[in-house]
Amino acid sequence: MRNLSVFNSVSVDGYFTDANADMSFAHNVNPDVEWDAFVESNASGGGTLLFGRITYELMASFWPTALAAEQMPVVAERMNNLPKVVFSTTLDKVSWSNTRLVKNDLIGEIRKMKNEPGEGMAILGSGSIVSQLTDYGLIDEYQFVVIPVVLGKGRTMFEGVAQKLPLRLIKTQAFINGNVLLCYEPMAG
Numbered sequence: 363m364r365n366l367s368v369f370n371s372v373s374v375d376g377y378f379t380d381a382n383a384d385m386s387f388a389h390n391v392n393p394d395v396e397w398d399a400f401v402e403s404n405a406s407g408g409g410t411l412l413f414g415r416i417t418y419e420l421m422a423s424f425w426p427t428a429l430a431a432e433q434m435p436v437v438a439e440r441m442n443n444l445p446k447v448v449f450s451t452t453l454d455k456v457s458w459s460n461t462r463l464v465k466n467d468l469i470g471e472i473r474k475m476k477n478e479p480g481e482g483m484a485i486l487g488s489g490s491i492v493s494q495l496t497d498y499g500l501i502d503e504y505q506f507v508v509i510p511v512v513l514g515k516g517r518t519m520f521e522g523v524a525q526k527l528p529l530r531l532i533k534t535q536a537f538i539n540g541n542v543l544l545c546y547e548p549m550a551g
Contacts, residue, residue, distance in 0.1 A: 365482040367503040377516025394539035409481040415450035417487030489519035510540035
């Protein structure tokens with residue numbers, strides 16, 4: 363069975379977007395060689411990337427560009443070449459390389475994909491997908507990078523989750539720039 367993880371940046375006060383749906387706070391401006399190496403290493407893993415429409419449009423507008431290739435060549439190459447699946451009821455087509463569009467039955471499609479052979483899958487951004495899959499117990503690991511900023515207002519990726527989900531900490535890593543990686547798995551209930 364394929365593993366499904368979430369990888370998202372969150373503010374210290376728990377938001378993954380600010381009040382205007384902006385995620386630029388996640389780009390920590392404090393230089394950190396160790397953080398940069400982590401980002402490259404993380405992008406070098408295999409698997410399939412999963413997005414909702416909003417995150418897909420954001421990612422597809424940046425990673426295929428010359429600016430992305432100049433600023434983060436290793437990450438850009440991986441983002442452009444990895445297989446991607448977009449879950450959207452409003453998009454009619456996708457144009458980013460190696461991307462497939464799924465227009466309905468998010469839960470059924472994820473269950474099917476988890477049972478296929480292959481490498482793991484990672485959800486980036488896409489809070490509405492995270493909350494829906496959390497309610498169905500389909501996420502195997504939650505990876506959060508806490509960014510040292512307080513937003514005051516914003517959106518949590520768990521809006522609408524119907525029941526409490528106890529998590530077990532399985533890994534942490536602190537970086538010089540103040541970012542902290544926290545990895546959790548759902549506790550058996």
